[in-house]
Amino acid sequence: MKIPQLSLFVPNTPGTMADIAVILGDIGVNIRAMSLADTNDFGVLRMVLDNTDKARQVLKDYGYPVRLSEVIAVEIDDRPGALGRLLRILADDGRNVEYMYAFVQKNADSAVLMLRLEDPDGAVACLQAAGVKVLSAEELYAL
Secondary structure (H helix, E strand, C coil): EEEEEEEEEEEEECCCCHHHHHHHHHCCCEEEEEEECCCCCCEEEEEEEHHHHHHHHHHHHHCCCCCEEEEEEEEEEECHHHHHHHHHHHHHHHEEEEEEEEEECCCECEEEEEEEEEEEEHHHHHHHHHCCCCHHHHHHHCC
């Protein structure tokens, strides 16, 4: 249930994000989730896309340094305390979350979290044993 994610180091300049979004749109790749963290000089753009392989190659062709990694997607209730319960399950199992980002679904009472952990397979097993819904790539792309 691991989901491929592209990470790009991008210059922190006007138009960079627009350029990337236009490139992805032009090749018909849909962004399903994304996060951008910045510093003074560059940003780290993380994206889950509906066609990772195509996007990876095209972005490389445009000269963007692209790295492929794996994340997991979990669905939690969109209400106070749900995030704490999820993170407690991982912490009690000795698992560290390297980073995460979230989005709320349209017309739903749940949110989806993208989580990066050192051992995604172990994290999936831990979460499923605790009754947490872990989404497959196909389920995430269909949202």
